[in-house]
Amino acid sequence: MTTMRRISAFKCVLAALVVLPSVISIGCVKGTTAPVQAITVDGSSTVYPISQAVAEAYKVTNPGIEISVGLAGTGGGFKKFALGDLDICDASRPIRDSEIEACAKGGVEYLELIVAIDALTVVVNPANDWSPCMSVSQLKKLWEPDSKITKWNEIDPSWPDHKIELFGADTDSGTFDYFTEVIVGKAKSSRADYTNNSNDNVLVQGVTDEKFALGYFGYGYYAENQDRLKPVAIKATDDAECVLPSAETVDNSTYIPLSRPLYIYVNKKSLQRKDVAEYLQFYLSEAGQKLVTERKFLLMKADVLKDMQARLAEALK
């Protein structure tokens, strides 16, 4: 008897296994919407710390809202953005023509906003008294892919005959892309025999410990360690003035080419959503901009900020 009952139970399970999926699959349709509405942000790893902090601060006052912030890189972010997968794309450079086309093809209209300013600083050890100023061409000679320079005096004969210890950004970072693009001329094109690390503190420590070191990283990290590091003034061209990085020189656009605005691109369709609109207003508010300084980036000029706020208000109308 037991065997009989067991067999029928087994048959029931078997039948259920066959029937259930077919019943379910009747209800099968293709869809694309997310299960729970969330603000999706992706893109530049440089902008990521700001967006992350803003998202978190915004969530404190609006606990019901989910924001996911990714760091696929500016290019990767635009790819997803053009497919309509993102509400907001973080970018460390203006959108490219090819990406504008892709957006048009995907039916994505966008709003461009500047959110902060990024500046890179070339730093040396405080004991370095020979190179207070370097030109972009000297830096290019030092950092380009096949650079044979290993000693200071190979850049300038009057500099010491000693090996340079190089420190720089991790190849995954926006800083690396940006530095190589403006100094070497092509993004990700760099010599490889230097200490790279995604942790800027390791780089700060490296340059502090080594008299003959040279490194580059975000201005915020230099600003925090001013007593342990010495900034190198930059000559944009060989006959230009030497300009030291500071809030003023970045503000009045004389510290070039190592400073740039950071952008976010918003899908105009998403702007109609209340959560996205409020998130953006918060981003450009005083509280939001305070986080920019907290994450060690520079603020944009007051009139640019006003412009951006007006641009957002216009788009929201």
Add this chain to the structure above:
Amino acid sequence: MSQTRETFNANLAWRHRTGWLFAAVCRMATWASVVFLAVILGVIVMRAWPRLSPDFLTRFDSYKPESAGMLAGILGSFWLLSFTAAICVPIGIGAAIYLEEYARPNWFTRFIQLNISNLAGVPSIVFGILGFTAFVRMFGIPRQTIVLGLGFADVRIPLPFGRSVIAGALTLALLCLPVVIIASQEALRSVPASLRHAALALGATKWQTISRQVLPAAMPGILTGVILALSRALGETAPIAVLGAAFFITFAPGRLNSFSDLGQHPDRLVNVPFDQFTAMPLQIYNWVNEQSRDFQQHVSAAGIVVLLVVLVLMNGSAILIRQHFQRKIRW
């Protein structure tokens, strides 16, 4: 003769001295492991102390070390392990039963057996690459979402799975599989043959013998193996990091962030497997890579303490199960 002289010294006192030295060296090497364990745990607990608080368990991650928490990792690991267990335990036990009870000793069985022991030695990161290619990207098939209407909720299955809980669970399940199979095989092997013979002699079919006599008897051993395999999976970072699980995430899979969420939206349960996630070890790894010293040294240490406590609880339950059943069953 000359060889004997080289290896054997007739001076007994000298031999005793060497013997004493040898024993001392071996003893020291062994007790050193206790010292290491103490130092590792001591250093970590000391560093974690400033950041350990009940809040750490109930908060999501933050960019500020003082308000960072591990909730996303804890819930992520919970779901990840649940699905891993659901996938790998039945398959693992099934494979062990086949190999121990059904398979004939031919070349194919030997091949499967060899294959399982080789699979156990494959580095976990290679499983990560397999998972990334086969589950996250699904060999690059075009993206689509399949919606299953269940009446009370819609299950949205993204294809390819992307960086979702199910992709991670499938990967970890494959990683655990050899361990579960080997442990279950050993447990089945230790069930005396007389039990099987008695059941068969009473007219039970083969499957009845296995499912009602052999399997229950082997269960404690199997359970111990399963828990040990799962606790290894809990600590695995490399495959999950390779899958590209999200590193900064302030919600739990299925957006079920608390028990009250579960009470209000039980329907979200069905979408848990297809949501983004992070896991405890991955969070620790990301904190170690953070910029600020506080994150690197203290927050990550606090994360490690939580992870170790969970591991000790899991291992402890495995030991309890073993002891409990060892006392009860006497052949």
Add this chain to the structure above:
Amino acid sequence: MNAAAAETSTPLPAETPRGSSLKRQFSWNGTYEKIIRVLLFGCALVSVITTASIVFVLLYESVLWFPGHTPFFGKVSVVEFFTATQWTPQFEGNKHFGIMPLICGTLLTTMTAGAIGLPMGLASAVYLSEYASPQARSILKPTLELLAGIPTVVYGYFGLFFLTPVLIKPLFVNVLGFSVDGFNALSGGIVVGLMIMPMVASLSEDVLRAVPSSLREAGYALGATKYDVSAKIIVPSALSGIIAAFLLALSRAIGETMAVAIACGNRPQLTLNPLRQIQTMTSFIVNMMKGDTPVGTIEYQSLYAVALMLFLMTLTMNYVSQWILRRYREAYQ
């Protein structure tokens, strides 16, 4: 115990006797049993499928050539892969694909790990099987199990934030006057050594215990001391098993990822100095995969080529180790 195990491993009769009055019921049972058998066979097949897919996935991006799909080794020659001395897949205009620096980094950490983990593990095994009192065993065995169960991120943390700043730097910089990188192969190697030590200890202890006690007794009867018995009789007669355990542990050290990714840094360089920053094959994979590498690019494919190398290296070592173990077992039965 052995007899019982041998008996159970013989397959049970597949067919159940059929009585004429129970014909219907038994034929039902027959199908049911067959379905079960097929399902269980399917479960066993999963592991074979897994291995096959690992091999396929790794080969697809690195060597398999299709129209419209150029594998890694179609873009980079095998000779360059094994002889070039630079590994720089992420640098535009300066890409070199010489796996030597990665292999060198892997060997450096593995050697360090082996130098620490193997002798300590063997010494522990000898102590546990020949010398230790039951009380000592009851403390030591769980300790070793705990050490083996600690997740590898924890070892990485310990190496980076404790070993390097607290032990390695003071010793090598202040006492011996070397320069030491903040990330170095030594710290990673030491922690991996600590990690494989419990594994060596428990595997070797098993083989030491499997040595028949008649050998021990014969040794004592000839007037040998305990040292003579353990070091000159037991260990040599278990040698092949010990070597197999060593190989397994080393293969684990080669495949270890998180501890070295955290403690050793990520600068691939061809150096034998364990105080320098290096990159192993595993930490290259995990660092590269973390960033979103565009699918189909040569950097993306280089991941699979490196993973294939790693897979082949560990597979060979595991296989050799199993082969030795099988031979050894036969010798004692």
